[in-house]
Amino acid sequence: MTTRSMTILMADDDADDRLLAQDALRKSRVVNELVCVEDGEQLLAYLRREAPYENATRPGLILLDLNMPKKDGREALEEIKADPALRRIPIVVLTTSKAEEDLLKSYDLGAASFITKPVTFDALVELMKTLGRYWIEFVELPSS
Numbered sequence: 001m002t003t004r005s006m007t008i009l010m011a012d013d014d015a016d017d018r019l020l021a022q023d024a025l026r027k028s029r030v031v032n033e034l035v036c037v038e039d040g041e042q043l044l045a046y047l048r049r050e051a052p053y054e055n056a057t058r059p060g061l062i063l064l065d066l067n068m069p070k071k072d073g074r075e076a077l078e079e080i081k082a083d084p085a086l087r088r089i090p091i092v093v094l095t096t097s098k099a100e101e102d103l104l105k106s107y108d109l110g111a112a113s114f115i116t117k118p119v120t121f122d123a124l125v126e127l128m129k130t131l132g133r134y135w136i137e138f139v140e141l142p143s144s
Contacts, residue, residue, distance in 0.1 A: 006060035006136050007033045011043040011076065012094075013068040020121060021063070024128040032136060035059070040071025044079060047086050059089060061135050064111075066095040066102055074105060081110035090139075092131065 008025070012018050018036045025034050035057070037043050043062070046053040062080070066073035073093065080086045090112040095102065098116055106114045118124045 005032060007035060007057045008061045008063060009043070009046060009059035010034060010036045010063040010094075011038075011040065011068065011073065012036065012063070012065040013038050014065070017065070017117065020124055021128065024121065024124040025132070027125045027128075032132065033057070039068045040073060040076035040079075043076050044071070047080065047089075061131075062089055062091045063094045063131075064091050066093060066097050066106070074102075074109070077106065077109045077111060090135065092135075 010018060010021055012021070022034050022036075025032070035046070037046055043064075045051070046056050047059075049056050064073045064077060068076075073095070077091060077093070080089065080091065087110065091110070092113040092115060093102075093106045093111045094115050094117055096117050097103075103114050115127065118127055
């Protein structure tokens with residue numbers, strides 16, 4: 001088991017959810033960089049290193065909300081998984097949706113996991129700790 005540094009990219013339009021995730025990641029002692037974008041268009045611009053993200057670090061993991069403006073998470077997931085340069089980046093759908101249709105579509109489009117956002121901060125801290133340990137310590141990921 002090895003611990004490595006990883007950039008985690010979170011796409012979520014809710015500023016409170018982004019802030020809570022940052023706090024939970026810090027409190028869970030998962031020592032990785034969390035970068036946040038607010039919608040699917042920003043997510044794809046970041047991944048493709050388009051303005052203003054020309055110097056963006058390639059994420060090792062994407063946390064993706066489904067319900068966002070401009071380009072929602074479903075559309076972004078489909079585009080990412082269709083792009084040979086991006087499709088190997090694991091995507092964890094982290095959403096308030098409990099719809100079976102969203103669950104099935106997310107997996108059909110290539111999501112690695114589907115998680116309903118916890119309602120309490122303590123549960124979010126536990127989730128971030130578990131995600132961090134799993135994706136950073138245990139999973140073997142391609143180097144690029």
